[in-house]
Amino acid sequence: MLCFAKGVRAAVRQPGAHRAVRRHSTAVPAAAAAASTGAPTPRLSDLGIVMLAPRLRKSIFSEGRHRPASAVQSKISVDHLKSQGIYGKEGEPVEVVDFDLPDLLGDNIEEHFHRMGDMAAQPYLQMAQEFAQLSDAQFPPTPPADSWVMQQGWTRYGADGTTQRVAAPDALDNVLVFDVEVLVPDSPFPVMAAAVSPRAWYMWVSPYVTGDSPHPRHLVPLTHPDSQQQKQQHQLPRLIIGHNIAYDRARVQEERLLKRPALA
Numbered sequence: 001m002l003c004f005a006k007g008v009r010a011a012v013r014q015p016g017a018h019r020a021v022r023r024h025s026t027a028v029p030a031a032a033a034a035a036s037t038g039a040p041t042p043r044l045s046d047l048g049i050v051m052l053a054p055r056l057r058k059s060i061f062s063e064g065r066h067r068p069a070s071a072v073q074s075k076i077s078v079d080h081l082k083s084q085g086i087y088g089k090e091g092e093p094v095e096v097v098d099f100d101l102p103d104l105l106g107d108n109i110e111e112h113f114h115r116m117g118d119m120a121a122q123p124y125l126q127m128a129q130e131f132a133q134l135s136d137a138q139f140p141p142t143p144p145a146d147s148w149v150m151q152q153g154w155t156r157y158g159a160d161g162t163t164q165r166v167a168a169p170d171a172l173d174n175v176l177v178f179d180v181e182v183l184v185p186d187s188p189f190p191v192m193a194a195a196v197s198p199r200a201w202y203m204w205v206s207p208y209v210t211g212d213s214p215h216p217r218h219l220v221p222l223t224h225p226d227s228q229q230q231k232q233q234h235q236l237p238r239l240i241i242g243h244n245i246a247y248d249r250a251r252v253q254e255e256r257l258l259k260r261p262a263l264a
Helices: 002-015 027-037 054-059 071-083 109-121 124-132 227-233 245-249
Strands: 153-158 163-166 175-182 188-195 202-205 239-242
Touching: 002 153, 071 227, 124 175, 175 245, 239 245
Parallel strands: 175 239
Antiparallel strands: 153 163, 153 202, 175 188, 188 202
């Protein structure tokens, strides 16, 4: 997949090069197979490489933008084929596959996939962009060191200095900066977690740390277990931002649910 992605980028950087390098089946066997069976003749590049069929080509690439490959582009193609050890070799016959595709979401295939990615990333991308515009002054001050409460579960530290024990961060805090601490020599389970939003700070402490549980096997909940907030948190999108978030999210309770809330 990585090689394919690099190939696409190279074609974008060298307009026209993608028309010279396509598939490594050569003209002779492909054309001969088509002639012997009465099937449509494959469309070939200048190097005898089988290209996309006409209808597929028209669907993927805009009309009027196709110029013959230049000498430099042809050399890039030949060098690429030689580096793969397939230049001049005869490949297996390729069946011509041609059909109409839905309209692209843009002027070309690259713009199409960019727009698809943008659509798939919403609404979380917009939430992240808006969150990134917030200044430090829009967040509550960090609670003093002597104000942190050592009690199991979540504790909310409001911007007004109030402290409240809660089951999970509020549903109104739909974007959180989140971090987990693990005592790795002891177990892979979290011992503490912290989160902050423009409305409040939150601290989670494992029941194992406070002595309320004989084992460390506890995960961090991010949604309320039994309340109206649970329904709201399961329906509305929430964005959790972290540094090594792949590591942290493995210690989040909701990641183990068969029906997961709209967390990203």
